[in-house]
Amino acid sequence: MGNERILVVDDEPFNLQIIAECLDGCGYRLSFAETGEQAWGMLLDTRGGFDLVVLDRMMPGMDGMQVLRNMKQDQYLADIPVIMQTAAAAPDQVREGLEAGAYYYLTKPFDPQALVTIVRAALSDALQRNELVHQVERQAEAMRLIMAGEFRFRTLQDAQNLAALAALCAPVPECAVMGLAELMVNAVEHGNLCISYQEKSRLKREDRWRDEIEDRLRQPQYADRWATLSIECRPDEIVYRVEDQGDGFDAAGYLEFDPSRAFDPNGRGIAIAQQLSFQRLEYLGKGNVAVAVVIRPQAE
Numbered sequence: 001m002g003n004e005r006i007l008v009v010d011d012e013p014f015n016l017q018i019i020a021e022c023l024d025g026c027g028y029r030l031s032f033a034e035t036g037e038q039a040w041g042m043l044l045d046t047r048g049g050f051d052l053v054v055l056d057r058m059m060p061g062m063d064g065m066q067v068l069r070n071m072k073q074d075q076y077l078a079d080i081p082v083i084m085q086t087a088a089a090a091p092d093q094v095r096e097g098l099e100a101g102a103y104y105y106l107t108k109p110f111d112p113q114a115l116v117t118i119v120r121a122a123l124s125d126a127l128q129r130n131e132l133v134h135q136v137e138r139q140a141e142a143m144r145l146i147m148a149g150e151f152r153f154r155t156l157q158d159a160q161n162l163a164a165l166a167a168l169c170a171p172v173p174e175c176a177v178m179g180l181a182e183l184m185v186n187a188v189e190h191g192n193l194c195i196s197y198q199e200k201s202r203l204k205r206e207d208r209w210r211d212e213i214e215d216r217l218r219q220p221q222y223a224d225r226w227a228t229l230s231i232e233c234r235p236d237e238i239v240y241r242v243e244d245q246g247d248g249f250d251a252a253g254y255l256e257f258d259p260s261r262a263f264d265p266n267g268r269g270i271a272i273a274q275q276l277s278f279q280r281l282e283y284l285g286k287g288n289v290a291v292a293v294v295i296r297p298q299a300e
């Protein structure tokens with residue numbers, strides 16, 4: 001990554017200066033707005049020119065929540081990740097932002113390293129989603145003819161490549177691919193390689209997550225572990241089943257957005273998959289089997 005364009009929005013010039021200093025030397029191209037109205041105008045003028053928005057929630061006039069809602073209703077701006085920076089950290093306020101599409105949060109006053117970490121995480125997640133969508137577009141339309149299939153995968157690259165292929169069975173592959181990739185990456189990292197939520201948070205902050213995964217894949221206790229993806233295409237729905245060889249986990253707390261984890265660099269993937277990619281998602285048994293369902297639209 002590098003050279004990404006970031007719009008920073010805050011009604012306090014001092015806060016804009018702090019963020020500029022925190023991100024100085026990271027290679028990002030920064031633009032600044034001091035009101036929601038100014039930010040919205042800049043977003044409309046560029047229409048997709050920004051890679052990330054760091055958005056103050058509480059501003060006079062058009063506040064951050066209204067800017068966010070406007071973005072999510074615009075087809076050219078809806079996919080831009082938004083980091084909501086706020087002093088309003090009550091669970092209900094955080095939940096409101098998460099449900100509106102602000103999946104990344106910073107509490108004021110924030111630690112400079114926390115800002116760098118969450119910016120890096122948001123940009124990395126967006127880059128991965130874009131790459132998956134492009135992979136889907138390049139795959140053969142013949143995948144839509146599949147009735148059933150079973151595949152196995154082991155690495156992050158395996159998971160992402162297979163997710164792009166399997167998503168072609170769905171009515172809207174661009175939506176399905178993001179959720180499938182989340183479930184399959186989760187099967188690799190948390191399932192087969194036993195990387196805990198807390199470990200991943202630390203590795204993300206240290207920018208060593210991928211390196212740790214590659215290291216564990218080479219270790220003897222994990223070398224023979226595989227995960228499987230099965231697909232069943234029924235007349236009214238498509239059922240994806242992802243199973244790993246790990247000890248499982250309690251997925252209940254991860255299927256919905258949890259305000260207590262909103263400020264972490266990870267922990268939102270399964271909830272995003274549940275909200276955006278699937279009509280049903282559940283974990284079975286000890287939590288090492290995910291079953292996701294995409295409903296097929298009925299012909300009129």
